[in-house]
Amino acid sequence: MELTGILSILSLLTPLATATAMLPALMARNTTIPTVDSDSVEGDRSYKAPYFPLMGFKKYSGNPIMRPNPANEWESAYTYNPTAIVIDDVVWLLYRAQNEAKTSTIGLAWSRDGYNFTRYERPVLGPTEPYERDGGCEDPRVIRVNGTFYMTYTGFDGKTARLCMATSTDLVNWTKYGPILPNVNDVEYNWGTHVNQYRPRTGWSKSGSILNERMPDGTYHMIFGDQLLYRATSKDLLTWDYRVDSLPFAPKLNDWEQGIMESGPPAIKTRGGRWLQVYNGMAVGQGGYRPKQYSTGQMLLDPVERPNGPPIARLEVPILQPSSKDELEGQVDDVVFTEALVQFHGQWFMYFGQSDTSIGVAVAPVQD
Numbered sequence: 001m002e003l004t005g006i007l008s009i010l011s012l013l014t015p016l017a018t019a020t021a022m023l024p025a026l027m028a029r030n031t032t033i034p035t036v037d038s039d040s041v042e043g044d045r046s047y048k049a050p051y052f053p054l055m056g057f058k059k060y061s062g063n064p065i066m067r068p069n070p071a072n073e074w075e076s077a078y079t080y081n082p083t084a085i086v087i088d089d090v091v092w093l094l095y096r097a098q099n100e101a102k103t104s105t106i107g108l109a110w111s112r113d114g115y116n117f118t119r120y121e122r123p124v125l126g127p128t129e130p131y132e133r134d135g136g137c138e139d140p141r142v143i144r145v146n147g148t149f150y151m152t153y154t155g156f157d158g159k160t161a162r163l164c165m166a167t168s169t170d171l172v173n174w175t176k177y178g179p180i181l182p183n184v185n186d187v188e189y190n191w192g193t194h195v196n197q198y199r200p201r202t203g204w205s206k207s208g209s210i211l212n213e214r215m216p217d218g219t220y221h222m223i224f225g226d227q228l229l230y231r232a233t234s235k236d237l238l239t240w241d242y243r244v245d246s247l248p249f250a251p252k253l254n255d256w257e258q259g260i261m262e263s264g265p266p267a268i269k270t271r272g273g274r275w276l277q278v279y280n281g282m283a284v285g286q287g288g289y290r291p292k293q294y295s296t297g298q299m300l301l302d303p304v305e306r307p308n309g310p311p312i313a314r315l316e317v318p319i320l321q322p323s324s325k326d327e328l329e330g331q332v333d334d335v336v337f338t339e340a341l342v343q344f345h346g347q348w349f350m351y352f353g354q355s356d357t358s359i360g361v362a363v364a365p366v367q368d
């Protein structure tokens, strides 16, 4: 209390620089955004590819690392479901923000330690197009290929969710390419029945996780879907093909994923040359998992040997489940939802939405 008093008196009398030099413990955080351009370098300096499964995640005791910010109208109600990428030794988060009207925009934040984030003052993506009006821009997932960031996000018009693409070279200035999978026919879980049943759905698409390397067949692969997982392919990352009669890429297997399977962060290439896909699942109440409980799990993909699935392997139990108050109670109760996994300073950082309200992180050691 006394120190706060001193600071406010000092800041009246002296320029801020002098005040902070006199009181280093209270120094304001550097809020200048680091410059990212096509020469910027992606990834941790001592990066070591993972092998499957990647275990040992512990939730950070200081969670949530990000809460809604009442000072900014656009992120005043909820901040959650971030994607992450390491550029020039900085962890960057693109996160979903909502105001009181629940309009979604995408915010940007950066950190030099993986825990403490500084936020950019305005959203980097917001609703401008008809397919985004009345809902907004949701749930980003980002990769970088040849110096360009490719971000999938959901454009929601209040009725239909459409998976969209935007690109950037600096993380701030984004160019929109519109909906990329306009003709998806899939199914959705039908809660109205006593047995697990699905009803058909048309034109709805969400949650695109792209593998950031061209496959030997000349295409990039994307695992997408928010009820069941499917695969789409692309030659240029901007236009995507999806066979409307496709079978799901990964059938439901585990108790915790019986309601919904939804893609997670962009898959990461393993030491053995396969791909580790973290994904999300919602339970229906069987096997000890609560109805509508969202958890995070892992599967191993081989896009060369099994391009149409199913996964080579899958963990039977989640690596992350809701347990803290912030994860159990919020805009949507009982949710951890993961779209971000990066290696940084010798650890894995997995960022996740907590009950569609705030952001937490879980950390695991890098495997030897």
Ligand SMILES: *[C@@H]1O[C@H](CO)[C@@H](O)[C@H](O)[C@H]1NC(C)=O
Pocket (backbone or CB within 6 Å): 030, 031, 032, 033, 034, 035
């Ligand atoms: C603040 O951060 C910017 C961007 O990283 C950097 O260029 C600048 O030197 C930093 N300023 C201070 C005082 O550390």
Ligand SMILES: *[C@@H]1O[C@H](CO)[C@@H](O)[C@H](O)[C@H]1NC(C)=O
Pocket (backbone or CB within 6 Å): 113, 115, 116
């Ligand atoms: C984050 O910053 C706060 C305040 O500056 C500090 O107390 C805390 O230790 C930092 N957390 C980490 C993990 O460094």
Ligand SMILES: *[C@@H]1O[C@H](CO)[C@@H](O)[C@H](O)[C@H]1NC(C)=O
Pocket (backbone or CB within 6 Å): 173, 174, 175
């Ligand atoms: C944003 O990116 C577009 C496309 O690359 C470019 O034409 C435009 O000049 C950029 N605007 C700013 C403010 O950097």
Ligand SMILES: *[C@@H]1O[C@H](CO)[C@@H](O)[C@H](O)[C@H]1NC(C)=O
Pocket (backbone or CB within 6 Å): 145, 146, 214, 235, 236, 237
């Ligand atoms: C990225 O660069 C590689 C190597 O030049 C090239 O094969 C690939 O087509 C490029 N990808 C995109 C999306 O431009």
